[in-house]
Amino acid sequence: MSSTTASPQKASREQFAGRWAFIFAAIGSAVGLGNIWRFPYVAYENGGGAFIVPYLVALLTAGIPLLFFDYAIGHRFKGSPPLAFRRLSRWTESIGWWQVLICFVIGVYYAAIIAYAAMYTWFSFDERWGDDPEAFFFGEYLRVADDVAPNLEFVPSVFWPMLVVWLILLVILGVGVKKGIAMASLIGIPVLVVMFVILVVVALFLPGAPEGLNALFTPNWEVLTNPQVWIAAYGQIFFSLSVGFGIMITYASYLKRRTNLTGSGLMVGFSNSSFEILAGIGVFAALGFMAQANGVEVAEVVTNGIGLAFIAFPTIISEAPAGALIGVLFFASLVVAGFTSLISILEVVVSAVKDKLGWSRWTTVIVVVGTSGLISLLLFSTTSGINVLDVTDAFANNFGIVGAALVAVVVVSWLLRRLDNMVNHLNAVSSFRVGRAYKVLVAVILPIVLAYMWVSDVVLKATEGYGDLPSWFVGTFGWGMSIALIVVAVLLSLLPWTQRSALHSELNDNLESEDLPEYPEHEGTGPGVQWDTVGQHHHAEHPRKGH
Amino acid sequence: MDPIAILFLVVAIVVVWGGMVASLIHLLKNPDHLSGEEGIAPGPTT
Numbered sequence: 028m029s030s031t032t033a034s035p036q037k038a039s040r041e042q043f044a045g046r047w048a049f050i051f052a053a054i055g056s057a058v059g060l061g062n063i064w065r066f067p068y069v070a071y072e073n074g075g076g077a078f079i080v081p082y083l084v085a086l087l088t089a090g091i092p093l094l095f096f097d098y099a100i101g102h103r104f105k106g107s108p109p110l111a112f113r114r115l116s117r118w119t120e121s122i123g124w125w126q127v128l129i130c131f132v133i134g135v136y137y138a139a140i141i142a143y144a145a146m147y148t149w150f151s152f153d154e155r156w157g158d159d160p161e162a163f164f165f166g167e168y169l170r171v172a173d174d175v176a177p178n179l180e181f182v183p184s185v186f187w188p189m190l191v192v193w194l195i196l197l198v199i200l201g202v203g204v205k206k207g208i209a210m211a212s213l214i215g216i217p218v219l220v221v222m223f224v225i226l227v228v229v230a231l232f233l234p235g236a237p238e239g240l241n242a243l244f245t246p247n248w249e250v251l252t253n254p255q256v257w258i259a260a261y262g263q264i265f266f267s268l269s270v271g272f273g274i275m276i277t278y279a280s281y282l283k284r285r286t287n288l289t290g291s292g293l294m295v296g297f298s299n300s301s302f303e304i305l306a307g308i309g310v311f312a313a314l315g316f317m318a319q320a321n322g323v324e325v326a327e328v329v330t331n332g333i334g335l336a337f338i339a340f341p342t343i344i345s346e347a348p349a350g351a352l353i354g355v356l357f358f359a360s361l362v363v364a365g366f367t368s369l370i371s372i373l374e375v376v377v378s379a380v381k382d383k384l385g386w387s388r389w390t391t392v393i394v395v396v397g398t399s400g401l402i403s404l405l406l407f408s409t410t411s412g413i414n415v416l417d418v419t420d421a422f423a424n425n426f427g428i429v430g431a432a433l434v435a436v437v438v439v440s441w442l443l444r445r446l447d448n449m450v451n452h453l454n455a456v457s458s459f460r461v462g463r464a465y466k467v468l469v470a471v472i473l474p475i476v477l478a479y480m481w482v483s484d485v486v487l488k489a490t491e492g493y494g495d496l497p498s499w500f501v502g503t504f505g506w507g508m509s510i511a512l513i514v515v516a517v518l519l520s521l522l523p524w525t526q527r528s529a530l531h532s533e534l535n536d537n538l539e540s541e542d543l544p545e546y547p548e549h550e551g552t553g554p555g556v557q558w559d560t561v562g563q564h565h566h567a568e569h570p571r572k573g574h
Numbered sequence: 575m576d577p578i579a580i581l582f583l584v585v586a587i588v589v590v591w592g593g594m595v596a597s598l599i600h601l602l603k604n605p606d607h608l609s610g611e612e613g614i615a616p617g618p619t620t
Contacts, residue, residue, distance in 0.1 A: 046606060076582025083589065237575040244579040244586070287609040290601045297594035304590050308583070455611045458604030 037534040040105055041204040041388075043281050048209035050291050050298075053278055055212030055367030056269045057299040058219070060140060063364060066303040067243065067310040068331030069263045073256040076246035081260035082300075089476055090264035091296045092468040095461060096436065097270055098288045099449040101279030102456075105535040107378035108273040109520065111280065112435075113530060116443055122435055123379070124516035126273030129427040130375040132508065133272075135399050136416045137369045138196075139407035142188035143168075143337060144361035151344055151354025160341035165413075172410040175500050179409060186408035192369075193400035199370055200377055201392040204281050208374055212367050219363045223305060226356040230312035233347055239315020242325040243307055258483075261476050266424060268299055269368070271432030273375040280378070284536050289457035310335070313343050313353070320346045336361060373399065383519075385527025414496060415504050421493055422505040425484040427512065433477040440470035452537075 043049040070078045104111035108123030146168070150156065156163035165171045170182050199207040230236060250256045269275060279288070311325075317339060318325040330339050336358075344354040373396065381391040406415050440446045446466050454460050493501045524530040575583075607613065 046601075076579065076586070079582065079586045079589065240583060241576050241579040244582040245576060246578065246582055283606075285606050285609075285612065287601065287604055287606050290597070290604050290609060293597040294594070294601050297590065297597045300590045301594045304586050453610075456606075456609060458600065458609040458613075 038532055039536075040529070040533050041281055042283055043209055043278075044205050046282070046286055046291055048205070048213065049278060049282055049286070050294055051212040051216050052209050052367075052371065053269075053275065053291070053295045054298045055216050056274050056278070056371035057267065057295060057368075058216070058302045059267075059269070059364050059368035060137075060361060061263075061267050062299065062303045063306045063310070063361060064332050064335045066263055066267065067307040068329060068335065069259055070307055071243050071311070071329055073259045074247045074250040075242070076244040077248050077251055078256070078260065080251060081257045082264065085257070085260040085264040086296060086300055088468050088472055089261050090268045090270065091292060092465055093265070093270040093432065093436070093473060094268060094275060094292045094296055095289055095453060095465070096439075096449070096469055096473075097273075097275035098279040098292055099453050100439070101276035102282055102286065102288055103449070103452045103537055105280045105533070105537060106276075106529060107280065107375065107382045108276050109379050110382040110529055111276050113520075113524070114535070115439070115445065119438055119443070121513075121517045121520035122431065122438065123273065123276075124519040125427075125431045125434075125513060126271075126276070127376055127379040128512040128516055129272050129423055129431060130274070130372045131399060132419055132423045132427070132512065134369060134372045134376065135403035136407055136419055137365065137372060138189055138192045138400075138403050139185065139412060139416055140333075141192050141362055141365040141369060142185055142408075144358045144365060145188045145192070146184055147337060147341070148355055148358035148362060150341075151351050151358060154341070154345050154350065154354075156341045156345070158345075160345075161338045163341075164337045169413055170410045171413055175411060175414045175496060177406065177409070177411045177415060179405070180411075181404075181408055182410055182412075185412065186404060189404055189408050190400075192366075193396060193403065195366075196369065196373060197392060197396045197400075200373060200396060201389050203388055208370055211370055215363050215367045219360055219367075220302070222356050222360050222363070223302075223309060226353065226360065227305060227309040227312070229349060229353055229356070230309050230316070233312060233316035235316040235319025236312035237315065238319060239311040239313065239325055240308065242315065242329070243311040258476070258480060262480060264300075265432075265477075265480075266428070267303065268296065269371065271435065272428045273379075274371045277375045277378045278371065285456055287456065287458050288453055289459035289461060293459060313347075314339065316347060317343045382529035382533075383522070383524065385525060385529065385532055414500070418493060418496060418501055418504040419508060421488075422509045425481070425488075426505075426509040429477055429481045429484070430509075433474060433481055436469055436473050436477065440466075440474070446470055 043052065070082070073081070100111050100115065104114040106114060108126045109120050110123070112123035113120040156168075168182075168184060170180075172178060172180065199211050201207065265271065282288075314328050315325055317328045321328070328339060340354070340357055344350040344357075347353055376399065377388075377391050377395045380386070380395050381388060384391070386394075406412060439449070446469060450461055450466060454462075488501075488505070492498060493505060526532065
C-alpha cells in the first residue's frame with residue numbers, strides 16, 4: 028500500500044522522509060527561546076520544585092492534547108492551516124489565516140532576537156559589554172532612541188546579522204521540507220543538545236551553583252493553592268510546545284498517511300520538557316554564581332527574557348572562569364534553538380501562500396521571505412526596533428496565539444462537533460489510543476484554561492496598559508495589529524481557491540488514495556471530505572484485529 | 575545543595591526525562607505501518 032501514490036491528475040504534497048525527520052523538526056520548533064529564557068524563571072516564580080506538579084499536569088492535560096489536536100487537523104486534511112481548516116469546513120478557513128498571520132508577525136521580530144544572540148556570541152570572545160552590560164545593550168549596541176515612534180535610523184550591528192538570518196532562511200525554506208526544514212533540525216538539535224550539556228556541566232562547577240539550584244528546586248507547596256500558579260504552568264506548556272498557531276498543523280500535513288501520530292507527539296512533548304529541565308539547571312547554576320560573585324541573594328539576580336540573555340548572562344560571562352566559553356555556548360544555543368523555531372514559524376506562512384496560490388516553492392519562498400525580511404529589517408533593525416518588538420511580542424502571544432487556539436478548539440469541538448471524527452483519525456494510525464478522557468480535555472478543559480488566559484490578559488492590558496509605553500503606541504502595534512490580523516484573515520479567506528491551488532491540485536491520500544474509496548463532495552466542506560464517515564471507513568477497510 | 579532541592583532535582587529529571595525515554599521506547603515498539611486500527615497487527619499497546 029503506497030501512501031504517496033498520486034492520481035494521474037493530482038500532485039503529491041511534499042513529505043518528510045520519515046517520522047524521525049518529522050519528530051526532529053517538531054522538536055526543533057518546540058525547543059526555542061522560551062525553553063531557555065522563560066521556563067527557568069516561571070518555575071522559580073511559581074513554587075520552585077513544587078512547580079513540577081502543575082507543570083506535568085499542564086503537559087498531560089493541555090499541551091499534549093493540543094499537540095494531538097493540531098496533528099489530527101494537519102494530517103487528516105493535509106494542508107497549511109487555511110487549507111486544512113477550509114477542508115474541515117468552508118467557513119473556518121479564516122481561523123487558519125489568523126494562525127498564519129500570527130506566525131508572520133512573530134517571524135518578523137523573532138529574526139531580530141536571533142541576530143542579537145548571534146552578535147553576542149561574537150561579543151563573548153572579548154566581553155565587548157565591559158562593566159555595564161545593560162548600558163551597553165540598550166545604548167552602544169541597540170542605540171535605543173528616546174522617542175518610541177518608529178524611525179528609519181538603522182543600526183548596522185543589528186541590520187547586517189538580521190539580513191544574514193533572512194538569507195539563510197531563504198535558502199533553508201527554499202530547498203524544501205526534506206533537504207531544508209528537516210535537515211536543519213536533524214543537524215541543529217543534536218548540536219544544540221551537545222552545546223547546552225557542555226554549558227550545564229561548566230555552570231555546575233561554578234562557585235555558587237548549588238545555591239542557584241536550591242533556589243530553583245526547593246519546593247514551596249503553599250503556592251499550589253494559588254490559581255495563578257496553575258495558569259502559569261499551563262501558559263508555559265502552551266507557549267513552549269509550539270501548539271495552537273499552525274506550526275504543528277503544517278508539519279503534520281507533510282507526513283505520509285500511515286504515521287504513528289500520537290506516539291510521535293508524546294516523544295515531541297516530553298523531549299521539549301526535558302530540554303526545559305536542562306535549561307533550568309544551567310540557567311540557575313549560572314545565576315547562583317552571579318549572586319555569590321556579587322554578594323547578594325539569588326532572588327535579587329533572577330530575571331528572564333531579554334534581561335536574562337543580554338544583561339544577566341554578560342555579567343556572568345565577565346565574572347566567571349571560562350566566561351568566554353560560557354558565552355559562546357549560551358548565545359550559540361540561543362541562535363540554534365531560535366533558528367529551528369523560526370524556520371517552522373515562517374514555513375507556516377510559506378505553506379499557506381503556496382497552497383492558496385499554487386505557486387512553486389521557490390517562487391513562494393522568495394516572495395514570502397523577501398517581504399517578511401523587508402518588513403522585519405524596516406521595523407526591527409532601527410533604533411526604535413526594541414519597543415515595537417516588545418509590544419508585538421506581548422500581543423501576538425497572548426491575544427493572538429491564545430485567542431486563535433481558543434477559537435479553534437471551540438469551533439471544532441462544539442460548533443462543528445468533529446471531535447469524535449478527529450479521535451477516530453488519530454486512533455486509525457496511532458499506537459497511543461485516545462478516547463473519552465481526551466475529548467473531555469480538548470472540549471472542556473482546554474477552552475476553560477485558554478479562555479481564562481485570554482480574558483485575564485485582555486482585561487489586564489485594557490485596564491493597565493502595557494509597560495511604560497504610550498497608549499497610542501500600544502494601540503497601534505498591540506491592539507491595532509491584533510485586530511487587523513483578524514480582519515485580514517477574514518478577507519484572505521474570501522479569496523477564491525483557483526484550480527492551481529493545493530485545494531484542487533494536490534492529492535490528499537487520506538481521502539482520495541487509490542486503495543480508499545473517494546468520499547463524495549458535499550455542501551459545507553472541501554472536496555472529498557466527509558468527516559462523518561471517517562470512523563466507519565477505517566473499520567470497513569481495515570478491520571481491527573485483537574479488539 | 576539542600577537535600578530537599580536535590581530530591582526535587584532528581585524527581586524532575588526522573589519524571590520528565592523518564593517520560594521521554596518511555597515515549598522513545600513506545601515509539602520504537604510501534605512502527606508506523608503497525609500502529610493504530612489500520613495496522614496489520616493489533617495496534618494499541620498502551
